[in-house]
Amino acid sequence: MSDTESDKEEAKRQKNIDSELKKSTSKSSDGAKSHGEILKQQLTEGLETYDKKASSLLLSSVTAGLEIGFSYLLICTVYSYFSDEMSEADSYKLTALVYPVGFIMVILGQSILFTEQTSLLTLPVLNKKRSLRSLLKIWGLVISGNLIGGYTIALLLLWIGPKLGIFDYAVVEKIALHATEYPSEVIFTSAILAGWLMGLLSWLMSSSRDTLSRIVIIFIITAMMAFTGLHHSIVGNVEVFAGLVSSPNIQFARYLNFQFFALFGNAVGGAVFVALLKYRAFVYNIDVK
Structure with missing residues (x-):
């Protein structure tokens, strides 16, 4: 097949995909959204984000980094309050109940959080x-804003x-060490699951x-992340950076390794x-001939 024929075939394929997305509607009797309808909404929201001014994206991203800090505030407070009453491991598990608060603020408040926008922008x-x-x-703009806010x-x-x-600096250090005590490959794999x-x-x-x-959805997903100890780069940034600033046991190289x-x-x-799996699942069901 020549390059011209290949390009025509690809253009036809894309036209069919776009046509199917436009026709996507709720098919169930209870009004639940179909796969195509959700995908269409995600694409629309993603394109709206691309069309925003860089200054607006950066400010919204900084806001998200700031607001996610309320999860960290509650994590430190709960850990500090209960650490004398129960083991450190149990105290940390208990923080899963308050971990979602910052995410609820960020997501319902429409601030731009890197991990929540990753698939949307892809x-x-x-x-x-x-x-x-x-x-x-x-991505670079959103990450920068999230980190600055953090x-x-x-x-x-x-x-x-x-x-x-x-809470005191000892609690800050323990939380930072808890996030960074694993080998790089473990942090990477854990972060894939969190993403x-x-x-x-x-x-x-x-x-x-x-x-x-x-x-309820935000609470279930983020509490699950916290309870299982999966690594979230933006909350983790606040946790580890706070440890870097306040504790000699958290070195800059350790922070960079974790964050990367x-x-x-x-x-x-x-x-x-x-993004890829959900998109391909829709595309493979389309007749492109």
Whole structure:
């Protein structure tokens, strides 16, 4: 097949895919959204994010990094409060009940969180509406904003926590060590699973029609991540950066190692295991002849 014929075949294939997406509607009697309808909504939301100004994206991303810090505040407070009453392991498991709070604030508040947006931003590239270069550019902007917001809230909480007597630097160190005590390959694999779950969270949010069910979905997914100890790059950034600033036992190289593998793993989990698989599952059902 010549290049021209191949290009025509690809253009026809893409036209059929876009046509099927436009026709996608709810098919069940209870009004539940179909696979195609969810995919269409995800693509629309992803394209809307691409069309936003860089300054708006950065500010929204910084806001998400700040707001996710409230999860960290509650993690430190709960861990500190219960560590004298139960084992450290049990105290950390208990923090899974408060871990979702920051995510609820960020997601319902429409701030841009990297892990929640990973699959959302990948879909327009798979659908050939945006380029890989534009994806990497917007990822870089969102990650930068999330990290800046995380650094800022970490420094604020390091000051106010001890002042209020709700936690001390020893708690900050233990939480940072808990996140970074694993080999790089373990952090990477754990982060893939966390990214996978966050991508599914975004997908499930699009399938939901009311706020209460969305809160339940956010709680279930993020509490599961916390209880199992899966690595989330943005919450983990606050945890480990706070330890880096306050403890001599957290070195800069340790922080960089954690952040690299957590971000990389989250990106792979969201882009490959959610965006690619969900998109291909829809495409393979389309007659492209």
